[in-house]
Amino acid sequence: MSTSGKAVVVCGGKRGVLSTGKTAVFDAEGNCAACCGCRSEQYGILNSSAFGWQPAPQQDGTSVHGTFRFEDSANCGGPNGNVQGGRAVCRACFAVPMTVSYRLAGPTERQNAGYDISSILRDGAQRVVIGGTEEHLGCAMLNHEAVAQEVVAAGPHTFEFRTSTIDGLYHMGMTHTFLVDWEPAP
Numbered sequence: 001m002s003t004s005g006k007a008v009v010v011c012g013g014k015r016g017v018l019s020t021g022k023t024a025v026f027d028a029e030g031n032c033a034a035c036c037g038c039r040s041e042q043y044g045i046l047n048s049s050a051f052g053w054q055p056a057p058q059q060d061g062t063s064v065h066g067t068f069r070f071e072d073s074a075n076c077g078g079p080n081g082n083v084q085g086g087r088a089v090c091r092a093c094f095a096v097p098m099t100v101s102y103r104l105a106g107p108t109e110r111q112n113a114g115y116d117i118s119s120i121l122r123d124g125a126q127r128v129v130i131g132g133t134e135e136h137l138g139c140a141m142l143n144h145e146a147v148a149q150e151v152v153a154a155g156p157h158t159f160e161f162r163t164s165t166i167d168g169l170y171h172m173g174m175t176h177t178f179l180v181d182w183e184p185a186p
Contacts, residue, residue, distance in 0.1 A: 036093060038064065042086035044165075046071055046079055057088035057161060063181035064090040068118070068163045072172040076139035085164030088178075093156045098182040102148045106176035107141035108132040111169070118163040118176045122152065130176070139172055151185045 036059050042052035050069070057066030066088055072078020100122070108116035113134035120128050128146035135142075161178040165171055 036061075036091055038066075038088055038090035040066070040086060040088035040161075042068075042084075044080070044082035044084035044168075046082070052084075053086055053088065057090055057178070059090045059092055062183070063179060064092065064159050065180070066161050066178045068161075068176045068178070070165060070171055070174040070176075072174075073139075073165070073169050075169050076172040078172060081168040083165055083168055086161075087163075088161040090159045090161075090180075091156060092159065092182075094152065094154045094182070096154050097185040098152050098154075099185045100150055100152045100180060100182045102128045103145070103179040104128045104130055104147075104176065105143070105145040106130065107143045107174050109170040110135040110137040110140040110142050112136075115166045115169075116164075116171055116174065117166060118161070118178070120178055120180060121160040121162065122180075123158055124160075132170075139170055141171070141173060152182070 038057045038059050040053050040056050042048070045052040051071045052068065054067055054069045057064060068086055070084050071080035074081035102120050102122075104118055104120050106118065108130060109132040111132065113132055115132040117129065117131040119126050119130075127150070128148050130144040130146050133142055159180050163176055
C-alpha cells in the first residue's frame with residue numbers, strides 16, 4: 001500500500017516510510033507503534049479531574065475506546081452553564097483488511113434536536129452519531145445507541161471521537177461512550 005509513492009505498510013518486520021516522510025519500523029504482523037495512539041482535547045469543563053474524557057481515549061491494538069462525562073447544566077441544577085465538549089483522534093494501522101465495528105451510546109436532552117451531539121468518524125467520514133430530540137421536555141434525558149459495521153482496507157486509518165453540548169442547557173447525568181473495535185475480515 002502506498003501514499004504519495006511512499007510505502008506505508010511493510011510486512012515481515014521491515015522498515016517503512018510513513019506518508020509524512022518519516023521512517024517507521026513495522027513488526028512481522030504489519031503493526032507500527034509510530035502509527036498508533038490517541039490525542040485528545042476538551043473544553044468547557046469546570047472539574048476536569050472528574051469530567052471530560054474519563055479516562056482519555058486509548059488504542060489497545062484491537063480497539064479504540066473513550067468515555068466523555070459531562071457536568072450537569074446550570075439550568076438543570078448543575079454547576080456548568082458552558083458549552084462542553086471534546087475531540088479525540090486515534091490512529092491505527094491494519095496489516096490486513098479488518099471488520100470494524102462502531103458503537104456510540106449515552107443519554108441526550110429531550111428539549112431540542114441538534115444538541116448534545118456525539119459522533120465517530122473514520123478517515124474523516126461520519127460512521128455513527130447520536131443527539132438530542134425535539135420533545136420540549138426540559139431536563140429530561142433519553143438514552144441512545146448507534147452501531148455500524150464495515151470492512152476497512154489494510155493501511156493506516158484515523159478514528160475520531162467528537163462530542164459537544166452545542167449550548168450550555170438541558171443536560172444532566174450525561175456520559176457518552178465511544179468504541180471502535182476490529183478483527184480480521186473473513
